[in-house]
Amino acid sequence: MGLVSELQRRSVFRVAIAYVIIAWLILQVGDTLAPALYLAEWVNTVLAFFLILGFPLAVFLAWAYELTPEGIKAEKRVDRATSETHITGRKLDFLIIAALSLALVYFAFDKFMLDPARDAKVTSSTVAGLAEVRELVGDGRYAEAFARARELESSITDDALGEELWNAVSVAMNLISDPPGADVWVRPYNSAAADWQHLGKTPVTSARMPLGTSRIRMELDGYRPVYAARGHHGRNKMFKLDLANELPEGMIRVPGADFDILIPGLQHLSIELPDFLIDEFEITNNQYKKFVDAGGYTRPEFWDHPFARDNEQLSFDEAMELFRDKTGRPGPSTWELGRFLDGMENHPVAGVSWFEAAAYAKFVNKQLPTVYHWYRAASPGFSHVMLALSNFDGKDTVPVGTRDAISSCGALDMAGNVREWIWNQSENSRLLLGGGWSDPEYMFTDANAQSPFDRSNINGIRLMISPDDSNLQQAQESVETPRRDYWAEQPVSDEIFDIYERSYAYDSMPMNAEIVAREDVGKWTREKIEIDAAYGNERLTLYLFLPQNAKAPYRPIVYFPGAGAIFRSKFASADEFEFSFLIRSGYAVLFPVYKGTFERRSKFSIQNESNSYREHVIQWSKDLGRSLDYLETRADVVMAELGYFSLSWGSAMAPIMIAMEPRIRAGVLISGGLYLQPTQPEVDPFHFLPRVSIPTLMVNIPNDFFFPLETSQKPFYQLLGSEAKEHVLIDGGHIPPMNPVARQTLDWYERNLGTSP
Numbered sequence: 001m002g003l004v005s006e007l008q009r010r011s012v013f014r015v016a017i018a019y020v021i022i023a024w025l026i027l028q029v030g031d032t033l034a035p036a037l038y039l040a041e042w043v044n045t046v047l048a049f050f051l052i053l054g055f056p057l058a059v060f061l062a063w064a065y066e067l068t069p070e071g072i073k074a075e076k077r078v079d080r081a082t083s084e085t086h087i088t089g090r091k092l093d094f095l096i097i098a099a100l101s102l103a104l105v106y107f108a109f110d111k112f113m114l115d116p117a118r119d120a121k122v123t124s125s126t127v128a129g130l131a132e133v134r135e136l137v138g139d140g141r142y143a144e145a146f147a148r149a150r151e152l153e154s155s156i157t158d159d160a161l162g163e164e165l166w167n168a169v170s171v172a173m174n175l176i177s178d179p180p181g182a183d184v185w186v187r188p189y190n191s192a193a194a195d196w197q198h199l200g201k202t203p204v205t206s207a208r209m210p211l212g213t214s215r216i217r218m219e220l221d222g223y224r225p226v227y228a229a230r231g232h233h234g235r236n237k238m239f240k241l242d243l244a245n246e247l248p249e250g251m252i253r254v255p256g257a258d259f260d261i262l263i264p265g266l267q268h269l270s271i272e273l274p275d276f277l278i279d280e281f282e283i284t285n286n287q288y289k290k291f292v293d294a295g296g297y298t299r300p301e302f303w304d305h306p307f308a309r310d311n312e313q314l315s316f317d318e319a320m321e322l323f324r325d326k327t328g329r330p331g332p333s334t335w336e337l338g339r340f341l342d343g344m345e346n347h348p349v350a351g352v353s354w355f356e357a358a359a360y361a362k363f364v365n366k367q368l369p370t371v372y373h374w375y376r377a378a379s380p381g382f383s384h385v386m387l388a389l390s391n392f393d394g395k396d397t398v399p400v401g402t403r404d405a406i407s408s409c410g411a412l413d414m415a416g417n418v419r420e421w422i423w424n425q426s427e428n429s430r431l432l433l434g435g436g437w438s439d440p441e442y443m444f445t446d447a448n449a450q451s452p453f454d455r456s457n458i459n460g461i462r463l464m465i466s467p468d469d470s471n472l473q474q475a476q477e478s479v480e481t482p483r484r485d486y487w488a489e490q491p492v493s494d495e496i497f498d499i500y501e502r503s504y505a506y507d508s509m510p511m512n513a514e515i516v517a518r519e520d521v522g523k524w525t526r527e528k529i530e531i532d533a534a535y536g537n538e539r540l541t542l543y544l545f546l547p548q549n550a551k552a553p554y555r556p557i558v559y560f561p562g563a564g565a566i567f568r569s570k571f572a573s574a575d576e577f578e579f580s581f582l583i584r585s586g587y588a589v590l591f592p593v594y595k596g597t598f599e600r601r602s603k604f605s606i607q608n609e610s611n612s613y614r615e616h617v618i619q620w621s622k623d624l625g626r627s628l629d630y631l632e633t634r635a636d637v638v639m640a641e642l643g644y645f646s647l648s649w650g651s652a653m654a655p656i657m658i659a660m661e662p663r664i665r666a667g668v669l670i671s672g673g674l675y676l677q678p679t680q681p682e683v684d685p686f687h688f689l690p691r692v693s694i695p696t697l698m699v700n701i702p703n704d705f706f707f708p709l710e711t712s713q714k715p716f717y718q719l720l721g722s723e724a725k726e727h728v729l730i731d732g733g734h735i736p737p738m739n740p741v742a743r744q745t746l747d748w749y750e751r752n753l754g755t756s757p
Contacts, residue, residue, distance in 0.1 A: 019058045023051040126155050133168055140737025142212035143188030145169045147195070170208040175216070177202040177239045182220035189213040189229060189385045202239075213385045215406065227410045229382055240275070251277040251465065254377045254409040261375050266447050268608065268677065271372045271475055274468035278369060278377045281400035282348035282413050282420065283360065283461040285340035291363045292338065297323060297330035302359040308428075309453055322453060323356055332356070333455040346399040348418045348460045354430040354452035357421040357461045366463035368423040370475040371431055373464050378434065379408040380445040383415065384731070387703050390416035392441045411462075415444040418460025425478040432459065446708050447483070447676075484676050486715035491687045500682040504621045504660045506534035513630055523548050524583045531630050533595075534622040541593040541600070542627055543571065550586035552636035555753060557582055557643040558590045558627060558664070560620075560650030560657060562671075562735075563606065565597035581742040582645065587749075588637055589645075592627040595619040606649070607675040617683035620653065621660045628663050641665060641753045644694075645745065648672065648706070648735065651698075655688035655720075658696075666752035667696045668745045671735050673707025674716045689716065695724035695752040699744055701736055702729045724752065 030047055129152045136145035149169045156162045175184050180203055185196040188210045196217065199207045209230070216237070218226040223241040230237060240253055247253065258272040296302055300316050307314035314322075325331040329338035333351030340349075352360075361368050369377070379386070389405035391398050391413070401412050414420070414434050422431035426449040435443030436458025450456075466472050492500070509532065517528040525546045533540040547554065571593060582589050596602045596616055607613065632639055644667040646654050651672020658664050674686060681687060698720075700713050707713055709729075717727045728744055730736040 015061075016055070016059055019055060023055070026051065126152060129155075130165060130168075133165065135739070137168055137211060138737065138739035138742075140212070140731075140739075142169070142210050143191045146188055146210035147191070150197075166208055170210050172206040173209045174236045175199065175202055175204040175207050175218075175239070176236065177218055177220070177226075177241055179220070179223075179241060182218040182223070182226075182239075182241060185217040186210075187215050189215055189382075190388070213382055227406060229379065229385075229406050229408050229410075231382070247277060248465065250280055252280050252410045254278055254373070257376065259376065261371065266371065266375075266479065269371065269479060271471065273372055273376060273475070274466075274470065276373055276467070277465040278373065278409070278411060279462045279464070280411055281462075282418055283463065284346050284400055285335075285349050286345040288332070288349040288352075288360060288461070289339065291360050292331050294363070296359060296363055302362045303355065304362065305355060305358060305452075307355065309451075319355065323353060323455070325351075334457050344397075347397045348400055348413070350397055350418050350436075350460050351455050351457045352421075352459055352461060353455050354421045354432075354450075356455075357459075358423075360461060361463050364463065366465050368421055369462065369464040370472075371422050371424045371433070371479060372475045373466070374414075374420065374422055374433055374462075377407060377409050377411050377464075378414040378444075382408065383445050383703050384701065386415045387441045387444060390441075390444070391437050392416045392435065392439065394438050397437055414462070416441075419443075419448070419456075419458050420460055420462045423476050426480065427478075431479070436460070440710070441703050445703070445706075446711070484674075484678065486674055486686060486711070486719070489686065491690050491719070492681060497687060497691065500687065501660070503618055503682055504625075506622050506625065509534075511626070511630055511633075513633070520548070524580070529630065531626060533619075534626050535619060538595075538600075540623055540626055541571075542630060543591040543593070545580075545583045545589040545591070546636070547583050547586050547588065549584070553638045554586065554588035554636060555641040555643070555749075556588045556590055556631055556637040556639070557645045557749075558592070558624065558631075560594070560624070560644070560646040560653060561591070561597070562648035562650060565594070566601070566649070571598045581738065582745070585742075585746055587643075590627055590631055592623050594623045607652075607677045607679045609679055611680075614680045614683045617653070617656060621657060624657050624661055628661065632663075639663060643667065643749050643753055646670065646672065652685060652707070654696075655685040655692055656683065658694060659688040659691040664694060666694055666749060667692075668699070668748055669696065670699045670741060670745075671701070671704065671707065672698065672716065673700070673704070673712035676712065686719065689719035690721040692721050694722060695748070696720055696722045697725070697744065697748040698727045699736060699741055700727070700729055701731060 027048055129148065133145050133148050133152070136142075136148060146169045149165050152165060153162065156165060177184075180201075182202045184199045184202055184204050184207070186199055186207070186209060187193075187195040187197060189212065202218070213229055213231055216226070216228050216230055216239075218239055218241065220241055222244060224244050224247065226239050226241060228239070238255070240255065242253060254276050256272070256274040256276065258270075260270040297320055303316060303319070307316070307319040320330065323330065325333060325335035325338065327336050327338075329335070331338050332340075332349055335341070335351070340347075358368055386405040386407070389403050391403055392415075397417055400417070403413060403417070405415055406412055407414050416435055416439070417437055418434075419432045419436040419439070420434045422433055424431050428451070429449035430452045432448050432450050432454075435441065435446075435448075436456075438458055450459075491497075511531040513529060513531045515527050515529050517526075519526050525548060527544040527546070529542040529544060530539050531542065532538075546552075593600055596619075602616070628639075628642070631637055631642075642663055642665050644654065644658055644661075644664045646657075646667075646669050648671045650657075651669035652675060654667060654669050654672060658667055678684075698713070698717055700707065700709070702709050704713070707716075713727070717725070726748075730740045730744075
C-alpha cells in the first residue's frame with residue numbers, strides 16, 4: 001500500500017493515463033493522414049513502436065521528478081504546495097481533461113466529417129487494394145476482382161467503404177427457391193471448384209453476386225440439387241426445386257419465359273414458353289445402342305416422317321439403306337459392325353441424320369427440342385465464358401459432361417462436342433445448332449440448317465419433354481433462316497446511291513432550343529436540351545455531358561447507343577452511362593434520344609424489310625444531323641474535332657450515320673457488324689460502308705454471339721471505305737471490358753482528332 005500511495009503522490013498514474021490518451025491521438029491522426037499523404041504503412045508501425053518505448057520512460061520521469069541534487073532520497077517527503085520540481089495534481093488533472101477533450105473532438109470529427117475514403121480505419125494498403133479491384137473490374141476480370149474484394153473485406157471496418165468495395169465487384173440479388181430452405185453457394189463462373197461461397201438458406205436477400213457470370217448451387221434434403229449459371233442482371237432469381245425422383249433420369253428443369261431469340265439470322269423469332277425438361281447431357285453411344293439393339297432400324301412405328309429427298313419420296317426400306325455404319329450395318333455413320341468403337345460408350349452418339357434422331361426420340365418417349373427450347377436452355381449470351389470450356393478442339397468428341405461449360409439451366413456440352421438436331425424445318429432443311437468438335441467456335445451462336453439426311457460425324461442428339469404442350473405446335477412451326485453472303489454481294493453504284501442519299505436530306509429550320517435541366521453529377525455536368533426534330537411536329541431530346549476536369553472549348557463526341565435503348569422506357573441517369581470514361585477524359589459527349597428509344601419509344605424491330613423500319617432509319621440519321629446542328633451553336637465545343645462513338649446496334653448503324661454526316665471526323669465502333677437479315681436497300685448499311693471515308697476503329701470480340709466474326713465482322717471491315725481503319729479483337733462478352741475499350745478509343749481519338757483535351 002505504501003508503494004501505491006507513493007505512486008499516487010508522485011502523479012505516476014495521472015502521467016500514465018495522459019500519455020496513453022495522447023499516444024492514441026497521435027496514432028489515430030497518423031493513420032488518417034497516411035493514405036492522403038501516400039505514406040507507407042510501416043511509418044505508422046514505427047511510430048507506434050517508439051510510442052510504446054516511450055511509455056516506461058514517461059512513467060520513470062513521473063517518479064523521478066522529485067529527485068534532489070543530493071540524489072534519490074525515497075524517504076524525503078516534499079510538500080506539494082512548496083515543491084518547485086513537482087507537477088501539481090491540478091496541472092496533471094488539467095492535462096488529462098485536455099487530452100480527453102481532444103480525443104472526443106477527434107472521435108466526433110472522424111465519425112461525422114471525414115470522407116469515408118480517408119477514414120482512420122483505411123490503411124494505404126487498403127487504398128491500393130481498392131484501386132486494384134477497380135482495375136480488375138475494368139478489365140473484365142470479375143472473378144479475380146471478387147476474390148480480391150473478399151481478401152480486403154476483413155481489413156475494412158467502415159460500413160460506407162465496405163459498401164463501396166462490394167458495389168464495385170458485385171450486385172445485390174435475392175435468391176429464392178420453391179420450396180424455401182435450400183442451402184445456396186455461389187462462385188464466379190471461371191473460378192476453381194474450391195471457391196464456392198456459402199450464402200445461407202433461401203430466401204437469401206441482397207446476396208452479393210459477382211459481376212459477370214456466376215455459378216449457383218442449391219441443395220435441399222429430399223430434392224434434386226440445382227446447378228446453374230446466372231448473369232448479374234436482374235434483382236430476383238427464382239429456382240424451382242424438384243423432388244429427387246420426380247424428374248426422368250438425366251433431365252433437368254428449364255424455367256419458361258417470354259423471350260426473343262438473338263442468334264444471328266433468327267432475331268425475328270420470339271415466343272412465350274412454359275417450363276420444360278431437357279437432357280442434362282447429349283445422348284451417348286450407350287443410350288443409342290439400346291435403340292439399335294431393340295431393332296429400331298427395322299420398326300417403322302418409330303419413323304413418323306416422310307423421307308422426301310430431291311423431290312423424290314423414299315420408301316422405308318430405301319431410307320434404311322442410307323442409315324448404315326462404316327461396315328454396312330444399321331447404325332450411325334461413325335460406328336462399325338453395328339456398335340460404337342471401344343472406349344466410346346460415354347461419348348455422344350455422332351453421325352446420325354435428323355430422321356434417326358427423331359426415331360430415337362420416339363423410342364424413348366421424348367421430343368427433339370425446338371429452336372426456342374434449345375435457345376432457352378443453351379444460353380448463347382454466355383458464350384464468352386462457355387466457349388473456353390467447350391469442346392471445339394478439332395480432334396474428336398469427349399465423354400459427355402467432362403467439360404464444365406454449364407448453361408443457365410445446368411445443361412452441359414450445349415456448345416461444341418456434337419451439333420444437336422432441332423425439330424424445326426427451314427425450307428428443305430432442319431436446324432442443327434450448337435456447333436461440333438470440328439466446327440469454328442462461332443457456330444455455337446450461329447444459325448445452321450442441313451439436309452435431314454445429313455450424317456456428318458459431328459451430328460448428335462439432345463432431347464426434351466414439354467409437360468405443358470399448350471404452344472408446342474407453334475414452337476414446332478417452320479422458321480425462316482435469312483442468310484446473307486456478304487462476300488458475294490456488291491454495293492450499289494454511285495448513281496443509285498445518290499438516289500438513296502436524297503431520302504436523308506432535311507430542310508433547315510429553327511431549332512427552338514431550350515435547356516430544360518442542368519445538373520452537376522459526379523465529375524461532369526449534364527444538360528437536358530430539347531429542340532425541334534427534322535420531321536413532323538416532334539421534339540428531340542438531347543443530353544450533353546460536359547467534363548468538370550477540363551476547360552472549354554471541349555472536343556465533342558456524339559454517341560449512338562446499343563439496342564438496350566430500344567427496350568428501356570426511360571433515359572438512364574448519368575452515373576449509369578456505361579462509357580463515362582470519355583467524359584472523365586475531358587471530352588464533351590452528346591447523347592441524342594433517337595426516335596424509338598427511351599421516352600420516344602415506338603414499335604419497330606431490328607433490321608427488316610418493312611416500311612416502318614426504313615422510316616425509322618432515316619429518322620435516326622435526321623436526329624443525328626439535327627443534334628449536330630444544335631452543337632454548332634455552342635461556343636464551348638470544337639466542331640472541327642467531332643468524333644462518333646457507338647455501341648452494338650449503334651455500331652451496326654454507323655455506316656449510314658457517318659456516311660450521311662460529313663461533320664464527323666473520326667469514328668469508334670464497339671461490338672458492331674452486319675446484320676444477316678435483309679432490308680430495303682436504301683437503309684442497308686452494306687451499301688453505305690464503301691462511302692465511309694473517315695478514320696474508323698472497330699473493336700469486337702472474336703466469339704460475338706450477335707455479330708459473328710467470319711460472316712458479319714470481317715465483311716463489315718473489308719467493305720469499310722476508310723483508308724485509316726483498324727479492327728481490334730478483345731476477349732469478352734458481346735460487349736468487351738471497359739478498360740481495353742477505353743485505351744483503344746482514347747488512343748484512336750488522340751491520333752485522329754489531335755492531342756488529348
